Amino acid sequence: MRFITAGESHGPVLTTIIEGLPAGMPFDIEAINQALAKRQEGYGRGNRMKIETDKIQVTAGVRHGKTLGSPVTLSVVNKDYKNWQSVMSAEVVEEEKEKKSRVVHRPRPGHADLVGGIKYHHKDLRNVLERSSARETTMRVAIGAVATQLLEQLGVEVVAYVCELGGIKGQVDVSQMPLAEIRDRANQSPVKMVDADKEQQVKDKIDETKRAGNTLGGVVEVIAEGLPVGLGSYTQWDKKIDARLAQAMVSINAFKGVEFGDGFEVGRRYGSEVMDEIAYTPEQGFYRLSNHLGGIEGGMTNGMPIIVRGVKKPIPTLYRPLQSVDIYSKEEYQASIERSDTTAVPAASIIAQAVVATELVQAVLEKFPNDSFDELKKAVNDYREYSKNPDMWIEEE
Structure with a gap:
């Protein structure tokens, strides 16, 4: 499966084309709209979300609630x-209108404005910021909602939540919590946190930051459960599933880092403390006694839940802007101000869930035959039985 997105933040329409979905896959438009609505939620969002009510339009590739196999x-x-x-x-447009076209010539620190203008020879930095805006993630969430539907029908669940916002960390241990409970708690929280006791503290921090004309970042976690063993590969660097997921995560606007399982903490421990010991039962097949490595070994899924976290920097548009330089006069000015949020970390959890689901579906479709959805389901189910039973792939000498 591959996709491409198009559209500008204040342009007429945002578009995506998805190629490679199997034919006959049930396609739920309302589920996509629900995901888009969640992306617009979250305490700390700006006025733009009061204007837009994102609803998906399907113009090709789906008929009577099922995919056709075409784009x-x-x-x-x-x-x-x-x-x-x-x-x-x-x-x-007429010259007079051109003068009023909100030309941007004072780039914002931390944004794509200046570098994009240099790279693409744009004299108006609006040509950069319109496409580099996080508004593009609307379509990434739509794609992810389609991917989530496919995964759910294969018995795979993906959830996400905010584990830290503005330096305030949730204290609830989710490692033994059912995914349904994590999802419910995050959905009920205005800041998408599982730890309800921290919500008011976070909201107060957001309010304080808004009054100061500043912005906040944070950390989100995505968990995927029920994946077959062996997605990805150790054979080439670009086939490793953790490498691909890392790229997907940091492709989200303003994401600056990613970690799996215990993450950077494993660098502070002994090897005996972070390797996940292996066990076997006929019912479960091979499994791990812990999940310090976040469900990935050697660039492949190992059957344990994938756990991936991403850190989002504060939004670079500040209502008390930082120093910049006018690209025409070369004089120092305060950076331009575009309508923005105090924080978009809650929305970022929805986007992160979407890009992880998308990457996992791409890996699933690479591994299993998938001209039709029935063919895909049978192949995945057969492989699950095969991977649980050593006698099916280990021959006696």
């Missing part, structure tokens, strides 16, 4: 475009 095209209309038509017009 699937999805789009979301930007309601705010009506306020930006002359600014974002694809047609040449």
Whole structure:
């Protein structure tokens, strides 16, 4: 499966084309809309989310609630475009309108503005920020919602939550908590945290930060359970599932780091403390007695839950802007201000869940035959039986 997204933050529409989905897969449009709605939630979001009510439009690849096997095209209309038509017009506009087209020439520190302008020779930095905006993640969430549907029908669950926001860490241990409970707690929380006792403290920190014209970052965790053994490969660097998931995570706007399982903590421990010992029963097959490595060994899924965390930096658009330089006059100015959020970490958990689900589906479709969804389900189920039974792949000498 592969995909491409298109569209600008204040353009008329956001679009994606997904190629490689198996034919006959049940396709739930409402589930996509629910995921898009969750992306717009979260304490600390700005006024843009009050304007947009993202709803998916399916224009190709689906008929009567099932995929056709041909490319699937999805789009979301930007309601705010009506306020930006002359600014974002694809047609040449009159000179007078051009003067009022909200030209950006004071780049924001921490954003793509300046480097993108240099790279693509843009004299108006709006040409950079419109595409580099996190609005693009609307379509990543839509793609992830499709991927999640496929995974769920194969018995795989993916959940995400905020484990730290603005330096305030949740204290609830989720390692023995059912995924359904993690999902429910996160969905009920305005900051997408599992630890309800920390919610008010986090909200107070967000309010304080907003009054100061500043922004907050945080850490999100994604857990995927029920995956078959052996997704990914040790044979080449770019086939390793953890490498691919890491790329997917840091491809999200403002993500600056990623870790799996116990993460960087494993560098502070002895090897005997972090390797996951192996056990076997006929019912379970091979399994691990712990999950310090986050469900991945040698670049492959090992059957344990995948646990991946990503850190999101604070949003670079500040209402008390930092120093910048005007690209025309070369004089020092305060950076430009675009409408923004105080924090988007709660939304980032939804986006992280989506990109992880998308990458896992790509790995599933690479491993198993999938012209039709029935063919895929049979192949996955057969392989699960095979991987549980050593006698099926170990011959006596």
